[in-house]
Amino acid sequence: MPGNLIGKGGSSQVYQGCLPDGKELAVKILKPSEDVLKEFVLEIEIITALHHKNIISLFGFCFEDNNLLLVYDFLSRGSLEENLHGSKKNPLEFGWTDRYKVAVGVAEALDYLHNRCAKPVIHRDVKSSNILLSDDFEPQLSDFGLAKWASTTTSHITCTDVAGTFGYLAPEYFLYGKVNDKIDAYAFGVVLLELLSGRKPISSDYPKGQESLVMWAKPILNGGKVALLLDPSLGNNYDPDQIERMALAATLCIRRAPRARPKMSLVLKLLQGDAEVTKWARLQVNASEGSDMLDDEAFPRSNLQSHLNLALLDVEEDSLSMSSIEQSVSLEDYLQGRWSRSSSFD
Template sequence: MIGVQGNREFLAEVLTLSRVHHPNLVNLVGYCAHGHQRLLVYEYMMNGSLEEHLFDLDENTAPLDWHTRMKIAKGVAKGLEYLHDVADPPVIYRDLKSSNVLLDGDMNPKLSDFGLNKFAPREGEDHMSARVMGTYGYCSPEYAMTGELTTKSDVYSFGVVFLELISGRRVIDDTRPTEEENLVIWAKPLFKDPSKFPMVADPLLNDNYPIKSLHQAVAIAAMCLQDEASTRPYMSDVVVALDYLAMVQDHDVPSEVDG
């Protein structure tokens, strides 16, 4: 049975969704609150989730090319930038993960599932506290350990999704060797040596990426995945950094890996 608190949370969610409008956020079409039923109706996204295009691909599914991956990353970053810097009041997404990034017919990404979002700290506050409700592997260290929540928590989660885009690996994958099960733990030592950056790239790319773009992408992911929240960039900085990567055209893709 849904109590008064549940009704309040549902209506608060509807109110939040009705206030935010951006090309990289899924549009709320309508909602239903009848009896014990609580339904949100979003626009249809024909290409499903990012998760479906990165992991466990069947032989008939072509992997995403480098340009599309960078385009998706930039769209996700712009959606978060809007929530943090433009939405009034600002919103912390709190549960960013590849399954919550939906793709339209042109592979443009839109953030979905705002069920866990929270308003950002008020003026004069540097963080807010919340019961940890994100997804394991995507949560920032401070949020997972203490419940301390800021927009920089979203930046960390973006870094995880971006690393998934670059590597084609799940953030947690118990089918891999023990030392590779956690994507972030596996990748962090590689961040320290640019000569090892190609090891981070998805093998399904077959080296079809500009090596300079790979280096920039890995560097951006590494900045977002800093353990200390204060050392991570803001999403507005990430959007600027991704501008170049998202503009790389297909004819630029044959890389310098072999040369």
């Protein structure tokens, strides 16, 4: 069975399985605890309410040998992360057309979650390893283990336990535990930067201060020098209009202030080539960035240090929580992209 392991998270492992008729499946096994049981029930509750071509389908679930099992369809090409950065990386196979197809498909999935399903959902863990690809690179958003029902009565909900993946965490969520659909938009912006640049969200392979994809890309995007951002493996094999639209979408999605980020419905229209929305996006990007600041005074700062420490925690799991935090880092160092334990980002 270890040979069939295809992924693992903080409290789960995912194995490839096969039915007698040959159908391939992905089996997520969770080690039960009181919290995990609640997450298991919520994940089933949410995923069974969703029906969209770009969202993974739940095949079944069970409780067996003191293990919680979720069974999903298996997608042959693996994750976007594997195809961009890992074992399945092949620039000749995964070119610009398919990258753009992935971007549009994931935008459709998020627009559906936020605006078009009966009860809005916040995914909370949008990242390239949670975007699975079919044979023809049709994406499916997966892993709803951290997902929450969105509040329909307040502008946001506040989580005392910040969970997610460093490099994709929106500042207001990372610093203050503030959650609404704009945290998914931010994480999607990071995914767009991965598709454009071929770089990981966090990597110690780059010079000091450039380990963070967002911090490296922002000045390039703000300076209008998108060509400097592009994955060299693309060569000249891309559509310049699509590059512009994806760069505009990424620029708007990774803005620090949640109010400055667009709704996913607008991001989708932008990626689909809507002329009016493209014009609007150009104006937004060219407008002053002065308002793009977090509303610090609106939030208590008491937990700021522990939230910052979370990002620097040297862990193997890709899902983080606010437990066992030991390391100390200053806000100034974090914002300037300086980390004292860059080895944890390998």
